[in-house]
Amino acid sequence: MENENLLAVAREFESPIYVYDSSKIISQYNRLSGAFKKVKQVKLNYAVKALSNIAILKLINSLGAGLDTVSIQEVQLGLLAGVKPEDIIFTPNGVSLEEIEEVSKLGVQINIDNLSILEQFGAKHPNTPVCIRINPHVLAGGNSKISVGHIDSKFGISIHQIPHILRIVENTGMTINGIHMHTGSDILDVEVFLYASEILFETAKNFKNLDFIDFGSGFKVPYKPGDIETDIEEFGEKLTKRFNSFCKEYGKELTLGFEPGKFLVSESGYFLAKVNVVKQTTSTVFAGIDSGFNHLIRPMFYNSHHEIINISNPKGKERFYSIVGYICETDTFATNRRISEINEGDIIAFKNAGAYCFSMASNYNSRFRPAEVLWHNGEAHLIRKRETFEDLTKNQVDIDIFAKTTETV
Structure with missing residues (x-):
């Protein structure tokens, strides 16, 4: 898929999102x-x-x-x-x-x-x-x-x-x-x-x-x-x-x-995420995105490599970034990776996201799982809706057994 098509999908369906060609x-x-x-x-x-x-x-x-x-x-x-x-x-x-x-x-x-x-x-x-x-x-x-x-x-x-x-x-x-x-x-x-x-x-x-x-x-x-x-x-x-x-x-x-x-679907997939913050420390430039290993666990679980491109600025000057997620523990997708200059609000794309990405996604940190889109014959087709708060709670049972009681002596 072309970068313009991926950006169009991100604009229409928002990020984070999985896209399959x-x-x-x-x-x-x-x-x-x-x-x-x-x-x-x-x-x-x-x-x-x-x-x-x-x-x-x-x-x-x-x-x-x-x-x-x-x-x-x-x-x-x-x-x-x-x-x-x-x-x-x-x-x-x-x-x-x-x-x-x-x-x-x-x-x-x-x-x-x-x-x-x-x-x-x-x-x-x-x-x-x-x-x-x-x-x-x-x-x-x-x-x-x-x-x-x-x-x-x-x-x-x-x-x-x-x-x-x-x-x-x-x-x-x-x-x-x-x-x-x-x-x-x-x-x-x-x-x-x-x-x-x-x-x-x-x-x-x-x-x-x-x-x-x-x-x-x-x-x-x-x-x-x-x-x-x-x-x-x-x-x-x-x-x-x-x-x-x-x-x-x-x-x-x-x-x-x-x-x-994996042979059939891995290379068909892209995972798109928005950069929330670019954070400079004493030794590293972090690009923090609106996702985490709850949506793409393979780098943390398998040490797998996913090519990462800045589709908002594909021809920009390359700099070194560590791409990290918003999960409240170590949540690193890539360390010191050369990527076209990233600014807050940019959309980045992870390649090879067709296999074992959505299927291993979770609601960890009570985050919603993203939508999925199929790019077919030059058009984007929504094939799974983004989860909502109702999806997060629909199978939970609200029990009323914790009301405070006052004992009279």
């Missing part, structure tokens, strides 16, 4: 699907947790993608957005058997990642095909908080427990129709991911009724100029060759699955 989502989807055009059956299931606005789910579903969900509420959002149950996969972690059964009743593909629930579900529902999430014990992600395929991860069933899985399958008579893995986000090395894929192929040989193999996702996107990213084209070429070869060995055309979240 649909054209970037579409181009990312086409790029990923194009990398696997030589595979006969490919299924991309968008990871809802990245950004769950119904308008976004409708857009991505219109491109041909299904959904990857981790809670029954995400499943319900998908159904509300018009996604067919058979186009949704449910991959929870640590949820109750009851929740899995409720989702199963909706006709959604179940993906189970622990032996206990696998045995319980198989014993009660042997006729319901199930996918199994495998932990390949491969560390493919770059950040320890978002790497989930290593040996100490709580996710997936260890590859060393395949005999246990096979015993459960035999004892219950259940059908395993899919094998799944997810090594984590920010995959830096294609070869490491391909190594993990070989483990998944070897595991798949144990199951004779597979319909699909799901390789998860975690493709890294660039966060700043010159930043490294997953080479999707190289990855597509290499995995396509190996997947097609495996299908011949297996004797059946399987569906190749992925679950892109």
Whole structure:
């Protein structure tokens, strides 16, 4: 999006506000699907947790993608957005058997990642095909908080427990129709991911009724100029060759699955905030904005980098600023960052704000969550209203048990 368009959105809908450019989502989807055009059956299931606005789910579903969900509420959002149950996969972690059964009743593909629930579900529902999430014990992600395929991860069933899985399958008579893995986000090395894929192929040989193999996702996107990213084209070429070869060995055309979240929506998003105060101290120039980590927690939580531009003065002389929020504790988005000269009242934009920004927002400090806008075909469309004080209090229960009483002696 152009700076003028972002400024127009800020003027019309006020700040702080999230803005998503649909054209970037579409181009990312086409790029990923194009990398696997030589595979006969490919299924991309968008990871809802990245950004769950119904308008976004409708857009991505219109491109041909299904959904990857981790809670029954995400499943319900998908159904509300018009996604067919058979186009949704449910991959929870640590949820109750009851929740899995409720989702199963909706006709959604179940993906189970622990032996206990696998045995319980198989014993009660042997006729319901199930996918199994495998932990390949491969560390493919770059950040320890978002790497989930290593040996100490709580996710997936260890590859060393395949005999246990096979015993459960035999004892219950259940059908395993899919094998799944997810090594984590920010995959830096294609070869490491391909190594993990070989483990998944070897595991798949144990199951004779597979319909699909799901390789998860975690493709890294660039966060700043010159930043490294997953080479999707190289990855597509290499995995396509190996997947097609495996299908011949297996004797059946399987569906190749992925679950892109951040890859599809991260670069589409901008978070716009107004500068409330420029504060000079003895060593630092702070730009304090009308937001905080209640709206954009990733820099504080993951130490993630978001490019910051002053869209009110994009060609101004660059100075060094520390961008901070209004939360009453350490609340730093960037330290000593070179940004075009900032004045109070300017609008600044955080890039890569499409994934895990609104979805991780909160009402901390009793602040309202911002509005969301979709920029589509050159027009701004409000897709979530800004919260109000009524939203903040509507589920609270006012009880009258604290009235003062006077005792008479």
